[in-house]
Amino acid sequence: MRKKLKRLNVNLSMCKYSVIENCCKSLGFKITQSESQWHLFWTDMSVGEERCMRLRRPQKLNHFPGMQEIAHKCKLAKNLNRMQTELPGLYNFHPxxxxxxxxxxxxxxxxxxxxxxxxxxxxxxxxxxxxxxxxxxxxxxxxxxxxxxxxxxxxxxMGKPLLIEGKKFDLRLYVLVTNMVELRAYLFSEGLARFASEAYEKISTGNMDMRYMHLTNYSVNKQHKDFETDEEANASKGSKRSLGFVRSWLRANGYDVKKIWEDIERCIVKTLLAVQPQVAHAYRTSIAGNHDSVGFSCFDLLGFDILLDEEGKPWVIEVNEMPSFDTAAPIDEAVKTAVVTETLLLV
Structure with a gap:
C-alpha cells in the first residue's frame, strides 16, 4: 500500500478530466478552489508568462510558457526543419x-x-x-x-507504415518534462497504440478520401461501424491497444524491440532539444526576479505521436501539449491513471 504524501492543495478549476482528480485524491491531495492557496495548478489550457510571474515557492504549474514551440504543428515543423538543415544526419525522423x-x-x-x-x-x-x-x-x-x-x-x-493485422497504427507516448532550463524528461514505459478501422491499401488517387484507412485518430475511427474496444486493461485486440501488445507483436515478428525503443527515446530528446532554447528563455523571462531560475516551477506532460514505418523506424508526427485524458475504455483508464499518478509523484 502506497504511503500517502504530505497533504498538498491542488487547484483543478480549469481541468475537466476526472482521472486527474481521482489520482490527486488517491494520493491524499486536497482539491481546492482557492485562486492563491494551492501547491499545484493543473489546467487543460496552455499558460502564459503572466501566470508564471505570479508563482510563489513552492507552487507548480503543469505547463511551461513557450511550449507552443513544440505543440503547434507549424512551429514544430519550423523548429525541426531548422535543425534538419543544420544536422541532417541526426534530424531525419520527421517527415x-x-x-x-x-x-x-x-x-x-x-x-x-x-x-x-x-x-x-x-x-x-x-x-x-x-x-x-x-x-x-x-x-x-x-x-x-x-x-x-x-x-x-x-x-x-508516410506511404509504407508498419502494419499489424493489415492495419495502420500509431503510438501515443507520454513524456513528462520537469525542466527545460537544464533539460530533464521522463518517457513512460506504457502507452497507447491507436489503429485505423479499415485494412490499409497502398495510397492512390482512388483511396485518398478513405479516412478510416489512412487516419489513426481515435476521434475519427470511433465513428466507424467496426470500431471496437477491448474490455481488458492490457488490450490486445480492437481499435486501441496497449504498448505492451505492440512490443510482443514486434518481438514475435523479428523486430529488435530494444533498438526501436532506444530510437524513439533519441527522437524525443532531439525534438525537445530543438525547442529548448526558446522555452528556457520564456521560462527565465517569466520567473526573472522570482524564487526559481533553474526550471522547477513548471512541468509538462506531453503526448508524442510516433509512427513506425515497415522497417521499424520511428517518425515523430506531432506533439500534443494537452493530450486527452478521457478514460472511455479500460485501456485508457489503466494507462492514464498510471501516467498521471507517476507524474504527480515525480513533480
Whole structure:
C-alpha cells in the first residue's frame, strides 16, 4: 500500500478530466478552489508568462510558457526543419513538412518538381495548425486544393507504415518534462497504440478520401461501424491497444524491440532539444526576479505521436501539449491513471 504524501492543495478549476482528480485524491491531495492557496495548478489550457510571474515557492504549474514551440504543428515543423538543415544526419525522423501559407511556394516546388504538372506524384497530409481530433485533415496531391490563406502544415504522407493485422497504427507516448532550463524528461514505459478501422491499401488517387484507412485518430475511427474496444486493461485486440501488445507483436515478428525503443527515446530528446532554447528563455523571462531560475516551477506532460514505418523506424508526427485524458475504455483508464499518478509523484 502506497504511503500517502504530505497533504498538498491542488487547484483543478480549469481541468475537466476526472482521472486527474481521482489520482490527486488517491494520493491524499486536497482539491481546492482557492485562486492563491494551492501547491499545484493543473489546467487543460496552455499558460502564459503572466501566470508564471505570479508563482510563489513552492507552487507548480503543469505547463511551461513557450511550449507552443513544440505543440503547434507549424512551429514544430519550423523548429525541426531548422535543425534538419543544420544536422541532417541526426534530424531525419520527421517527415518532410511545410508550414503554410508562409512556405507555400517551397511546398509547391517540392510537390510538383519542375512545375509542369498540376498534380504531384507525392502525397501530402494537410493538417490545420490549431486543429485537433482529426478535424480538417485531408490528403492531397494537388497543391492547388489547399486554400491559400489556410494556416496549416502539409506533411509528406508516410506511404509504407508498419502494419499489424493489415492495419495502420500509431503510438501515443507520454513524456513528462520537469525542466527545460537544464533539460530533464521522463518517457513512460506504457502507452497507447491507436489503429485505423479499415485494412490499409497502398495510397492512390482512388483511396485518398478513405479516412478510416489512412487516419489513426481515435476521434475519427470511433465513428466507424467496426470500431471496437477491448474490455481488458492490457488490450490486445480492437481499435486501441496497449504498448505492451505492440512490443510482443514486434518481438514475435523479428523486430529488435530494444533498438526501436532506444530510437524513439533519441527522437524525443532531439525534438525537445530543438525547442529548448526558446522555452528556457520564456521560462527565465517569466520567473526573472522570482524564487526559481533553474526550471522547477513548471512541468509538462506531453503526448508524442510516433509512427513506425515497415522497417521499424520511428517518425515523430506531432506533439500534443494537452493530450486527452478521457478514460472511455479500460485501456485508457489503466494507462492514464498510471501516467498521471507517476507524474504527480515525480513533480
Amino acid at each position: 518532410e513538412t511545410f508550414s503554410l501559407p508562409v512556405e507555400f511556394n517551397a511546398f509547391q516546388r517540392a510537390a510538383l518538381g519542375d512545375g509542369k504538372e498540376k498534380k504531384s506524384r507525392k502525397t501530402y497530409i494537410v493538417k490545420p495548425d490549431d486543429g485537433a481530433c482529426g478535424v480538417g485533415i485531408f490528403l492531397t496531391r494537388k497543391p492547388s486544393s489547399i486554400p491559400r490563406k489556410l494556416s496549416c502544415v502539409a506533411q509528406r504522407y
